[in-house]
Amino acid sequence: MLSFKYRVYPSKKQIFRLHGQMQLARELYNILLEKCKEHYKETGKTFTQFDMNNYIKGLKKERPEFSDIHSQVLQNISKRIGDAYKAFFRRAKEKKQGKKVKVGFPRVRKFVSSLTYPQTGFKFKSQRRIYLSRIGSIPIVLHRLPKGQIKICVIKQYRSGKWYIGFSSDIPQKEFKPNNKPSIGVDVGLKDFVTLSDGEKIESPKFLRKSEKKLKFLQRRVSKKKNGSKNRRKACLKLSRQYEKIDNQRYDFLHKLSRQHVGSYSKIAVEKLQIQNMQKNHYLAKSIADASFGKYIQMLHYKAWSAGCEVIEVNPKNTTQECSNCHKIVEKDLSDRMHNCPSCGLSIDRDINAALNILNRATVGLTGSNACGDLSSTPSAMKEQDISSKQELNEVRT
Numbered sequence: 001m002l003s004f005k006y007r008v009y010p011s012k013k014q015i016f017r018l019h020g021q022m023q024l025a026r027e028l029y030n031i032l033l034e035k036c037k038e039h040y041k042e043t044g045k046t047f048t049q050f051d052m053n054n055y056i057k058g059l060k061k062e063r064p065e066f067s068d069i070h071s072q073v074l075q076n077i078s079k080r081i082g083d084a085y086k087a088f089f090r091r092a093k094e095k096k097q098g099k100k101v102k103v104g105f106p107r108v109r110k111f112v113s114s115l116t117y118p119q120t121g122f123k124f125k126s127q128r129r130i131y132l133s134r135i136g137s138i139p140i141v142l143h144r145l146p147k148g149q150i151k152i153c154v155i156k157q158y159r160s161g162k163w164y165i166g167f168s169s170d171i172p173q174k175e176f177k178p179n180n181k182p183s184i185g186v187d188v189g190l191k192d193f194v195t196l197s198d199g200e201k202i203e204s205p206k207f208l209r210k211s212e213k214k215l216k217f218l219q220r221r222v223s224k225k226k227n228g229s230k231n232r233r234k235a236c237l238k239l240s241r242q243y244e245k246i247d248n249q250r251y252d253f254l255h256k257l258s259r260q261h262v263g264s265y266s267k268i269a270v271e272k273l274q275i276q277n278m279q280k281n282h283y284l285a286k287s288i289a290d291a292s293f294g295k296y297i298q299m300l301h302y303k304a305w306s307a308g309c310e311v312i313e314v315n316p317k318n319t320t321q322e323c324s325n326c327h328k329i330v331e332k333d334l335s336d337r338m339h340n341c342p343s344c345g346l347s348i349d350r351d352i353n354a355a356l357n358i359l360n361r362a363t364v365g366l367t368g369s370n371a372c373g374d375l376s377s378t379p380s381a382m383k384e385q386d387i388s389s390k391q392e393l394n395e396v397r398t
Contacts, residue, residue: 004146004167008130008155009139015163017135018115018155021069026112028066029077031059033106036081046085052078070121070133079118081106114156122153130165140165147171159240179308183267185359187319187351188293190284194257195351197359202257207249208290211242218242250292258299262307269362270297271316314361324348324356 010018032052039047056074060066066074084106091103121133127145129137132155148171155165185197193204218239225232261268275294279285297313304311321329326344339346339353346353 001151002147002169002171004144004169006143006165006167007141008163008165009141010135010163011138014136014138018157018163021073021115021134022112024066024069025073025077025115026109028056028059028074029081029109029112032056032078032081033108036085049078049082052081068134069115070117072118072121073115076116076118113158114154117153119151138165158244159236160244161237161240162244174306176305177308178310179263179266181264181266181309183269183359183363184261184265185269185355185357185362186261187355187358188271188273188291188296189351190287190291192351193291194296195349195355197352197355199349199352201351204291205249205253206287206290207246207253209287211246215239215242250290251295254292254296254299258296258303259307262300262303262309262311265309267310267312267362268300268304269312269314269358270300271319271358272313273297273316312362314358319354319357319361320350322357324353324360 032055035052035055036047039045039051053075056066056078088103088105091101094101095103117132123131125131125137127142128139130140131137132153146167146169148169150167150169152168153165154167155163157163187195187197189195190204192201194202218235222232222235222239225235273293275288279288281288297311300311303309318329320339321331323330323339323341323344323346325346326341328341328343330339330341332339332350337350339348339350341347
């Protein structure tokens with residue numbers, strides 16, 4: 001599965017229709033959620049997705065305004081509620097098993113900013129226009145043509161006021177062809193975004209940190225405006241556009257870097273990081289979120305196959321403390337930027353030392369038993385890990 005995202009420019013009348021349908025979608029979501037609660041209290045059984053779809057048919061007769069929304073969009077709402085309940089029961093089971101998770105019962109929706117067409121209800125009129133059922137023909141900028149068979153279409157309005165359409169396409173799996181290029185170990189960090197085992201370093205761009213001054217100015221402008229006024233809405237729009245600009249800068253950097261790496265190496269070894277646990281450090285959480293290590297590794301995974309590259313995740317324990325030459329543990333603080341081994345006398349940059357350890361562990365994992373729990377995006381492991389490129393579509397969804 002591949003995802004494609006495009007900018008669209010609906011007219012004022014089409015925006016009015018979209019907002020109306022989103023309002024009805026929010027209302028239907030809350031109605032079905034309440035119906036699920038009532039049904040469980042009365043019968044002790046789950047109100048299934050099939051039951052919800054039948055309920056929608058009767059509701060459309062009572063309230064004809066729901067007929068203004070395409071049937072596939074309505075059925076997608078019931079699917080979302082069904083998925084929310086499945087996730088709730090899964091988390092409840094995990095908590096009983098002793099895991100530290102928040103159960104999170106499905107909640108009432110205050111707003112909906114997207115509409116999903118799972119199968120039908122959309123079609124291309126030309127390379128410049130796409131037709132959405134009950135909405136009309138909308139201008140679209142196809143900066144690249146979508147590939148494969150389109151399965152899902154999602155239209156969403158961002159907080160900046162811009163509209164986007166995302167497609168999820170089914171593309172037949174191609175045979176993996178290795179590119180026969182060198183292997184590399186990658187250590188991610190805050191000062192240098194990535195450090196490669198060959199000594200190359202790429203400085204962290206820190207897009208959020210560099211824009212903090214402007215963000216503070218825009219946030220002060222918002223706080224000074226009267227709640228509910230047009231001036232406040234305009235100030236919020238400017239603030240949202242600045243945040244969107246930062247996101248665009250970050251994603252542009254990550255896309256270009258990940259494409260460069262999968263095209264230059266046959267095997268890329270990275271750490272299997274637990275980003276949520278790392279962000280529990282309140283001194284570094286903001287910088288870790290700004291760096292987006294997880295997104296970079298995710299991009300490596302889904303781009304690797306087509307480039308003939310393999311991405312291997314290794315156990316990150318002691319990659320910085322261990323000596324890459326003699327494998328002795330050398331304790332060091334975060335302020336210690338050099339690795340000086342008293343056993344073998346190796347003196348090297350700590351990040352390069354970590355990258356070499358990551359590469360060594362990946363090599364052992366390929367030739368040995370994968371005892372460290374390493375993960376690989378090799379042809380055989382890709383099917384088990386189910387790694388796909390759905391991140392763009394997830395951005396478009398609510």
